[in-house]
Amino acid sequence: MEWPGNVLCILPMLQKISAILYGGDSIMRELRCQCISTVSTPFHKKHIRSLEVTPNGPHCPRVEVIVTLRNGVQHCLNPKAKWLTTVVKKILKRNSQKK
Secondary structure (H helix, E strand, C coil): CCCCHHHHHHHHHHHHHHHHHHCHHHHHHHCCCCCCCCECCCCCHHHEEEEEEECCECCECCCEEEEEECCCCEEEECCCCHHHHHHHHHHHHHHHHHC
16 A cells, blocks of 8 residues: 555654654653763863753663753763862852852
């Protein structure tokens, strides 16, 4: 049986709409590793907007650290990088002083 060309064009669009309506798109993102590769390049703390640490679990076998810079760019960081532990300590210290 041969499918008409317009049905094949509509099928991906319907899949995307159902993922948006039923939240399937966000579920798919949460059930896999977010970081394909990591960088070890240091970022100064003044350039960091947020730092998200995701522990390992059923979704991903490794700890993931995602930094969002003030310009909106996101990078996956090597969680074993020395500079990262220093920056995390400074951020935690700064946040504890605000309370």
